[in-house]
Amino acid sequence: MMVVIRSGLERIGRGFFNILITLGFATRLLGAILKESGMCWRRFSMIRRELYFSGVLSLVLIAVSGLFVGMVLALQGYDVLKRYGSEAALGVLVSLSLVRELGPVVGGLLFASRAGSAITAEIGLMKATDQLAAMDMMAVSPIARIVAPRFWGGVLSMPLLTALFSMMGIIGGYLVGVKMIGIDEGAFWGQMQATIRFQADILNGLIKGFVFGIAIALTAVFEGYDAKATPEGVSAATTRTVVFSALAVLMLDFILTVFMFRGV
Amino acid sequence: MQFDDAIIDINRLSFSYDDRIILSDINLVIPRRKLVAIMGGSGCGKTTLLKLIGRQLQPSSGAVKVNGVDISTLDHEGLYALRRKMGMLYQFGALFGDLTVYENVAFPLREHFQLPETIVRNLVLMKLQAVGLRGAAALYPSELSGGMARRVALARAIAMDPMLVMYDEPFAGLDPISLSTVGLLIRELNDALNLTSILVTHDVVESLAIVDYIYFVSNGRIVAQGTPEDIRHTEDPLVQQFVRGERDGPLPFHYPAASYQESILGGNKISKISENA
Numbered sequence: 001m002m003v004v005i006r007s008g009l010e011r012i013g014r015g016f017f018n019i020l021i022t023l024g025f026a027t028r029l030l031g032a033i034l035k036e037s038g039m040c041w042r043r044f045s046m047i048r049r050e051l052y053f054s055g056v057l058s059l060v061l062i063a064v065s066g067l068f069v070g071m072v073l074a075l076q077g078y079d080v081l082k083r084y085g086s087e088a089a090l091g092v093l094v095s096l097s098l099v100r101e102l103g104p105v106v107g108g109l110l111f112a113s114r115a116g117s118a119i120t121a122e123i124g125l126m127k128a129t130d131q132l133a134a135m136d137m138m139a140v141s142p143i144a145r146i147v148a149p150r151f152w153g154g155v156l157s158m159p160l161l162t163a164l165f166s167m168m169g170i171i172g173g174y175l176v177g178v179k180m181i182g183i184d185e186g187a188f189w190g191q192m193q194a195t196i197r198f199q200a201d202i203l204n205g206l207i208k209g210f211v212f213g214i215a216i217a218l219t220a221v222f223e224g225y226d227a228k229a230t231p232e233g234v235s236a237a238t239t240r241t242v243v244f245s246a247l248a249v250l251m252l253d254f255i256l257t258v259f260m261f262r263g264v
Numbered sequence: 265m266q267f268d269d270a271i272i273d274i275n276r277l278s279f280s281y282d283d284r285i286i287l288s289d290i291n292l293v294i295p296r297r298k299l300v301a302i303m304g305g306s307g308c309g310k311t312t313l314l315k316l317i318g319r320q321l322q323p324s325s326g327a328v329k330v331n332g333v334d335i336s337t338l339d340h341e342g343l344y345a346l347r348r349k350m351g352m353l354y355q356f357g358a359l360f361g362d363l364t365v366y367e368n369v370a371f372p373l374r375e376h377f378q379l380p381e382t383i384v385r386n387l388v389l390m391k392l393q394a395v396g397l398r399g400a401a402a403l404y405p406s407e408l409s410g411g412m413a414r415r416v417a418l419a420r421a422i423a424m425d426p427m428l429v430m431y432d433e434p435f436a437g438l439d440p441i442s443l444s445t446v447g448l449l450i451r452e453l454n455d456a457l458n459l460t461s462i463l464v465t466h467d468v469v470e471s472l473a474i475v476d477y478i479y480f481v482s483n484g485r486i487v488a489q490g491t492p493e494d495i496r497h498t499e500d501p502l503v504q505q506f507v508r509g510e511r512d513g514p515l516p517f518h519y520p521a522a523s524y525q526e527s528i529l530g531g532n533k534i535s536k537i538s539e540n541a
Contacts, residue, residue: 130356137350139344140376
């Protein structure tokens with residue numbers, strides 16, 4: 001019995017230790033990225049390319065998802081608000097939910113699945129096919145040339161996609177609330193305008209998107225760069241990116257919400 | 265063997281990974297402007313040796329001197345300055361998949377020099393002409409055969425006019441025509457460009473036909489060395505087995521295991537290898 005408990009504790013300890021080691025390596029990679037980012041900011045076309053692959057190619061997914069989330073939110077919200085005779089506040093409910101929470105969080109989860117996994121797979125495959133090693137042997141830093149542009153592409157894309165998600169969600173809420181259910185259009189937009197504050201709601205939502213962007217982009221480039229150079233290794237790294245990014249987004253969301261909206 | 269003008273001098277080099285000894289007490293000299301092969305079976309540590317010469321790995325002990333400089337003493341800038349004078353051709357080319365053949369060869373030139381595009385173009389076309397693939401400049405790596413990809417990688421490796429080119433298994437997976445084409449190119453480029461070349465390979469026939477000197481590596485040690493003529497006539501049983509391609513010899517066919525009878529009659533005892541198979 002004691003042996004079982006001890007081996008269990010050992011396993012937990014080893015797992016915890018491995019997590020610390022991984023976090024340490026990820027932090028070192030972040031340091032290296034920040035140190036070697038000069039090249040990609042000077043040659044902005046490198047970041048622009050990643051903005052296209054991470055951001056532009058995620059537009060359809062984010063826009064369609066945002067629209068449907070907003071429509072469902074309006075249907076569910078109307079059902080509850082109707083019981084209290086507050087249907088006119090539907091616009092506020094939809095927009096606050098989206099701008100504060102669903103935009104950054106669902107947008108982040110979708111971004112991790114669409115762009116994060118692609119970044120990991122691309123860097124991991126470059127590693128598995130010796131492209132990163134070849135670049136390093138040509139005296140070109142793979143961190144500066146490959147990792148940093150993808151990191152910044154992800155970081156810059158996320159807040160923009162967050163804003164798009166929220167905007168499309170509000171349009172979805174409008175279509176269902178005003179056009180389908182028949183809530184007064186003036187009340188829908190008027191209450192929204194009167195209630196939503198730029199700094200406390202919109203800006204904080206975008207800050208969340210930016211922070212999630214850092215977490216997702218760092219996870220994606222780290223997992224790709226750290227992937228075992230085999231097909232199985234790249235596959236496992238891609239899975240880890242989606243899982244760890246999702247967990248990071250949800251945990252960071254709680255922490256940020258505590259600081260941003262407690263007592264508001 | 266002593267050489268007057270050595271570009272690489274490896275002294276008592278050892279390398280271990282996870283307590284596993286990969287290379288042990290290697291002494292090796294690569295003379296300038298020669299084509300030297302490092303031969304040996306799969307997994308004997310040949311590629312590791314190349315990575316140690318390029319300092320992609322750090323030795324556990326011993327020193328690698330390139331042009332008389334111990335490369336372990338170089339800082340990041342010093343190492344990159346040295347690597348600009350080195351070219352490396354990887355087993356399957358390691359071409360950048362999102363760039364065309366032209367852009368792949370132009371890559372190191374564009375990264376390191378602010379050259380006008382006309383000069384880059386001329387340099388790239390000259391390198392591609394040297395490997396016979398000027399006509400393939402607009403193709404992507406996915407459109408190339410294995411042999412063509414290897415030749416493009418060769419053009420990229422010599423794009424910066426290096427003093428040293430390292431080839432990691434350049435013949436792996438090539439058809440006979442591509443194999444002999446790549447082999448001849450390696451020899452011709454070495455002589456025409458006054459390069460020093462290190463060829464890591466287990467292709468005996470092709471290597472003996474083109475190289476100046478051979479080091480044989482087995483179990484992480486250099487077990488034989490000499491000119492192709494020396495190697496052909498050596499009495500060393502390991503080298504003989506390798507040159508003749510014999511199945512059994514100093515390198516046994518069977519992986520170390522308990523006796524066959526014991527394994528068959530041993531009930532449920534199954535080795536770890538067969539469990540994973």
